[in-house]
Amino acid sequence: MVQRKYSKKRQAILEMLSATDAHPSAEQIYSELKPLYPDLSLGTVYRNLNLFRENGDVVCVGTFGGQERFDWNTAPHPHFICTRCHRILDLDLSFSATDHYADVEKATGGSVSSESVAFLGLCEQCVRSAGNIADAK
Amino acid sequence: MVQRKYSKKRQAILEMLSATDAHPSAEQIYSELKPLYPDLSLGTVYRNLNLFRENGDVVCVGTFGGQERFDWNTAPHPHFICTRCHRILDLDLSFSATDHYADVEKATGGSVSSESVAFLGLCEQCVRSAGNIADAK
DNA sequence: GTCTGTGCAAATTGTTTGCACGCAA
DNA sequence: TTGCGTGCAAACAATTTGCACAGAC
Numbered sequence A, B: 001m002v003q004r005k006y007s008k009k010r011q012a013i014l015e016m017l018s019a020t021d022a023h024p025s026a027e028q029i030y031s032e033l034k035p036l037y038p039d040l041s042l043g044t045v046y047r048n049l050n051l052f053r054e055n056g057d058v059v060c061v062g063t064f065g066g067q068e069r070f071d072w073n074t075a076p077h078p079h080f081i082c083t084r085c086h087r088i089l090d091l092d093l094s095f096s097a098t099d100h101y102a103d104v105e106k107a108t109g110g111s112v113s114s115e116s117v118a119f120l121g122l123c124e125q126c127v128r129s130a131g132n133i134a135d136a137k
Numbered sequence C: 001g002t003c004t005g006t007g008c009a010a011a012t013t014g015t016t017t018g019c020a021c022g023c024a025a
Numbered sequence D: 001t002t003g004c005g006t007g008c009a010a011a012c013a014a015t016t017t018g019c020a021c022a023g024a025c
Helices: A008-019 A026-033 A043-057 A098-108 A124-128 B008-019 B024-034 B042-055 B098-109 B124-128
Strands: A059-064 A067-071 A080-083 A088-090 A111-122 B059-064 B068-072 B081-083 B088-090 B111-122
Touching: A008 A043, A026 A067, A026 B068, A043 A067, A043 B081, A059 A080, A059 A098, A059 A111, A080 B111, A088 B059, A088 B098, A098 B111, A111 B098, B008 B024, B008 B042, B024 B042, B024 B068, B042 B068, B059 B081, B059 B111, B098 B111
Parallel strands: A080 A111, B081 B111
Antiparallel strands: A059 A067, A080 A088, A111 B111, B059 B068, B081 B088
């Protein structure tokens, strides 16, 4: 454990993450928390996110649209990712890559510790407004 | 098709990509080609990679260690990704997420067009030198 | 009082872009 | 000759970091 002391901002970031399933980026967390903590700084968000990641409290889903996205649900689970608006949804599939860790270790000679399964496409909203670039943002 | 004219550099980038299974980044492509084409510029590598991507000639595997990695093999297939040295290996598993597109579309209301399956861990080399930070780069 | 956490701004790093020139057609 | 392709350098954008001060213990 690296973190030692209590901090209101850190607490707020962690709570915000655990209360949403939007898999937010640092930027999104900052925007949402800034009104409640006017003196919050983006650097603090980044520093705490890295702290959480080191402690295993959050996991990184990947980088989309240039921004790293975080997930409070650290159990491996598949995602749906919209390639247009970068919305990320959790999926509940009777499907796991975990069964194959041993196969992969045998094939590569390495050790497998986690997985990442994602389906890419257009989300419901983007399918509806397909072609309407204005909705992409 | 956006590209129109022949270009030696573009040809070289595409050939380099199709000749390797290292899933290189723009930076890595540049470093490898620079000795052969001393007046090659990094901007050209990026511009051509984006062109290839638009044309569907290459696919992006993801962003690791801050760098986007490209794959000439555009057929969906699982990868092993070393979280320490960011080596990327192709896997040949009797395993596919493609069967689940319909499930995911039903669950999300969106449309699925591709997938991404990756196993994360330490590659053989990094397992051997575990703890030896010097080898990570 | 000590040491961690933060704001702020500067620094870093990967990627994109504007412009003038080179080269393919 | 037309216009895409490129080198170069500046512009951008996400993330990291140094420093002095604020707050937890």
